[in-house]
Amino acid sequence: xxxxxxxxxxxxxLRHVVQVMNExxxxxxxKLLAVLKDTPLDEGALEAVAMLGxxxxxYFLRHHPGHELxxxxxxxxxxxxxxxxxxxxxxxxxxxxxxxxxxxxxxxxEMQIEIDNIQNDIRKEIFAASGxxxxxxxxxxxxxxxxxxxxxxxxxxxxxxEAGDNxxxxxxxxxxxxxWFPPVGWKVFQSIQEGQSVxxxxxxxxxxxxxDFNRIAKEFILASGSGIxxxxxxxxxxxxxxSLYSWLANVIDDYLPESVHEYRKCxxxxxxxxxxxxxxxxxxxxxxxxxVDPYEHLDRxxxxxxxGEVLALPRQSKQQVDRIIxxxxxxxxxxxxxxxxxxxLFGVKEEGHDSIRV
Numbered sequence: 254x255x256x257x258x259x260x261x262x263x264x265x266x267l268r269h270v271v272q273v274m275n276e277x278x279x280x281x282x283x284k285l286l287a288v289l290k291d292t293p294l295d296e297g298a299l300e301a302v303a304m305l306g307x308x309x310x311x312y313f314l315r316h317h318p319g320h321e322l323x324x325x326x327x328x329x330x331x332x333x334x335x336x337x338x339x340x341x342x343x344x345x346x347x348x349x350x351x352x353x354x355x356x357x358x359x360x361x362x363e364m365q366i367e368i369d370n371i372q373n374d375i376r377k378e379i380f381a382a383s384g385x386x387x388x389x390x391x392x393x394x395x396x397x398x399x400x401x402x403x404x405x406x407x408x409x410x411x412x413x414x415e416a417g418d419n420x421x422x423x424x425x426x427x428x429x430x431x432x433w434f435p436p437v438g439w440k441v442f443q444s445i446q447e448g449q450s451v452x453x454x455x456x457x458x459x460x461x462x463x464x465d466f467n468r469i470a471k472e473f474i475l476a477s478g479s480g481i482x483x484x485x486x487x488x489x490x491x492x493x494x495x496s497l498y499s500w501l502a503n504v505i506d507d508y509l510p511e512s513v514h515e516y517r518k519c520x521x522x523x524x525x526x527x528x529x530x531x532x533x534x535x536x537x538x539x540x541x542x543x544x545v546d547p548y549e550h551l552d553r554x555x556x557x558x559x560x561g562e563v564l565a566l567p568r569q570s571k572q573q574v575d576r577i578i579x580x581x582x583x584x585x586x587x588x589x590x591x592x593x594x595x596x597x598l599f600g601v602k603e604e605g606h607d608s609i610r611v
Contacts, residue, residue, distance in 0.1 A: 282312055293515055294515060303523055304526060305523065313519070317512070317515075319510070322509070323513050325396050328392050328395075329389070329393060330502075332385055332389050335388075337491060340378075340490075342374070342381070343484055346371050347451065347484045349371055350371045350375075354441050375483065379487070382487055383429065386426065387423060389494075405501060408500075412493060413497075417470065417472060418473060420466075420470040421469075421474065422487075422490060428466075432464075437454070438454055454481060455483065457477055460481075461474055521585070524584040525585050529588065532586060533591055547599055548599075563577055571596065574601055575592075577599075
């Protein structure tokens with residue numbers, strides 16, 4: 254039979270094999286999904302989850318009962334990070350402006366471009382911080398409509414709901430997004446006691462004249478005198494947010510449904526298995542056969558502090574290599590058999606032997 258005639262038949266056979274394999278994977282995944290109602294999963298089920306291929310694992314995890322709430326939690330914590338980052342950005346730009354103001358050339362026309370750039374960056378961070386603060390509230394609804402943490406709602410009510418700074422930032426976000434971006438002016442102060450200081454401010458008279466603020470926000474504006482110091486506003490507000498959500502981070506896991514804990518367990522074993530397979534291939538197929546010196550690559554995988562600690566330990570000792578594994582193995586992938594392979598790669602010496610051989 255010629256190659257040309259045989260090839261279509263071979264392709265059909267190959268397609269059939271692929272279809273059979275895909276169907277087998279689908280049934281395996283569906284079978285695992287069927288046992289999710291039985292929580293916690295036993296060791297056999299977890300091992301099966303770990304060995305799923307990337308596509309099947311993604312499908313399985315997306316249909317896991319704990320997926321939706323875990324995604325909501327992840328979005329919530331990520332937005333908190335965005336908020337804190339934006340607040341630090343306001344402080345950073347203010348510090349840059351303070352340093353600029355001390356220069357003798359500050360009043361020169363050429364410095365205006367740099368001043369304008371800092372002012373624009375301040376506006377950007379204000380917009381990001383106020384928007385993130387609003388998003389935190391919205392994202393929290395997705396979480397706390399399903400999770401009841403004792404004391405959380407009370408703290409929200411007492412520390413945020415009727416607070417002037419909270420209502421002002423909420424209204425500020427609405428203004429900037431839909432109506433009017435309040436000007437942010439800068440000032441440089443000189444005093445005998447404190448020396449030179451700077452501030453970025455909202456003009457309270459302009460806020461009251463052009464802005465659409467609710468009763469509590471207006472009271473906050475009126476109580477702020479002639480201007481609202483942007484740095485002080487977001488710094489104190491960020492401290493309140495940090496206090497509440499640091500407390501929450503320490504207690505929330507105790508009140509999450511079992512499905513979320515099971516979901517995290519599935520993600521962990523899947524990542525561990527994938528990482529274990531990758532490291533085993535690298536070590537067995539590349540590292541050991543090609544006699545790669547792992548010490549030449551440590552700076553890619555360890556921080557300077559970690560590298561210093563590792564190099565202070567006896568070279569090619571179990572103690573040293575175990576410490577390296579501890580630093581690098583973020584997914585708990587290193588089982589006993591892989592550890593022996595790592596020992597072999599590093600040339601770990603046993604008592605009475607040149608090195609460990611597997």
